Amino acid sequence: MEFPSKLIENAVGELSKLPGIGRKTALRLTLHLLKADTETTSSLAEALAKMRFEITYCRTCHNISDTEECSICANKLRDHGTVCVVSDIRDVIAIENTGQYQGVYHVLGGVISPIEGIGPSDLHIDTLLTRIPDSEIKEIILAISPTMEGDTTAFFLSRKLREFPDVHISTIARGIPMGGELEYADEITLGRSIVERQRQAK
Amino acid sequence: MEFPSKLIENAVGELSKLPGIGRKTALRLTLHLLKADTETTSSLAEALAKMRFEITYCRTCHNISDTEECSICANKLRDHGTVCVVSDIRDVIAIENTGQYQGVYHVLGGVISPIEGIGPSDLHIDTLLTRIPDSEIKEIILAISPTMEGDTTAFFLSRKLREFPDVHISTIARGIPMGGELEYADEITLGRSIVERQRQAK
Ligand SMILES: [Zn+2]
Ligand SMILES: [Zn+2]
Numbered sequence: 001m002e003f004p005s006k007l008i009e010n011a012v013g014e015l016s017k018l019p020g021i022g023r024k025t026a027l028r029l030t031l032h033l034l035k036a037d038t039e040t041t042s043s044l045a046e047a048l049a050k051m052r053f054e055i056t057y058c059r060t061c062h063n064i065s066d067t068e069e070c071s072i073c074a075n076k077l078r079d080h081g082t083v084c085v086v087s088d089i090r091d092v093i094a095i096e097n098t099g100q101y102q103g104v105y106h107v108l109g110g111v112i113s114p115i116e117g118i119g120p121s122d123l124h125i126d127t128l129l130t131r132i133p134d135s136e137i138k139e140i141i142l143a144i145s146p147t148m149e150g151d152t153t154a155f156f157l158s159r160k161l162r163e164f165p166d167v168h169i170s171t172i173a174r175g176i177p178m179g180g181e182l183e184y185a186d187e188i189t190l191g192r193s194i195v196e197r198q199r200q201a202k
Numbered sequence: 203m204e205f206p207s208k209l210i211e212n213a214v215g216e217l218s219k220l221p222g223i224g225r226k227t228a229l230r231l232t233l234h235l236l237k238a239d240t241e242t243t244s245s246l247a248e249a250l251a252k253m254r255f256e257i258t259y260c261r262t263c264h265n266i267s268d269t270e271e272c273s274i275c276a277n278k279l280r281d282h283g284t285v286c287v288v289s290d291i292r293d294v295i296a297i298e299n300t301g302q303y304q305g306v307y308h309v310l311g312g313v314i315s316p317i318e319g320i321g322p323s324d325l326h327i328d329t330l331l332t333r334i335p336d337s338e339i340k341e342i343i344l345a346i347s348p349t350m351e352g353d354t355t356a357f358f359l360s361r362k363l364r365e366f367p368d369v370h371i372s373t374i375a376r377g378i379p380m381g382g383e384l385e386y387a388d389e390i391t392l393g394r395s396i397v398e399r400q401r402q403a404k
Pocket of ligand 2: 260261262263264265271272273274275276
């Protein structure tokens, strides 16, 4: 596809680098911005740049946060004895939206994937292990998508967590379809799978 | 959907204003940008802002252009005796991609739509009419999507063009499905519909 303007070409090129956006869609979005007032584009460009350059992560749970400690960790009304371990911030958002969970989180930042070259040291596993001693943590829920990489990660974690015999390890209840991504689960299924979580045998 | 960060919330909010992008997709795009290096976001934000604020239009045909005269109008090898009238810059791109058309263009900037409050004076019809006298224009092809609004626009134009009895008026050949949008036509159909255009009776 050839464009009559380098400016259009660049905009389409950058937009079509985004996942799921092809060149036709990128052109459609570009022409939409061109028809809308300039404010629409400047707001979008500024929001993206601000998000990317100013974002910070909670020092405790690695959730995205505008402050040093995220609003979940800072909330005294949450159950700080229960930590839900997820791979991704998307999962935090999905579980929060169920309104079924009152504990806190730990965001790994991915799953173990030998194919993509992601090993345990690339994830926030060390901070999970150092977070437990001298804390009020009584239970750790492994809420990791039941994919092959997710299962590998959960297996690795439950091995590591054996060094804390007083901490119960659970996995979210079956109900999430096997091989399914957590974030696509409907709220009822996901909420129930948290409530009916299964305690794991040591 | 609640977000743990105002920065994320703003980015998702701005992205989901784009046509065809819901909040789930917007979140996915935002988290993709967050995982990618900062360069990815700054390039995208800059390309969009630059495109929106620096874009100019060809003074002759209203095609998008980085210069006062677009590359098609400036090309001496094109047939300046044939003008293809389209509603939108998307249509110029689509027709150019067929490689079947050697003439020049005139971009109306929309179609007559009483429902959306778009009348003839909101389109670049006046510049089309002033462009004809003392020019080498021999034929005007009305390449407007055969929708109700498109047909109304074509009818209005062919009436106006009666004041130039020496200029032939054609419409693109049948082949574009009725009610179909020009830009979705495959290249072969669209290319043939230009070559086999139908001269309109006066
Ligand atoms: Zn936190
Ligand atoms: Zn031009």
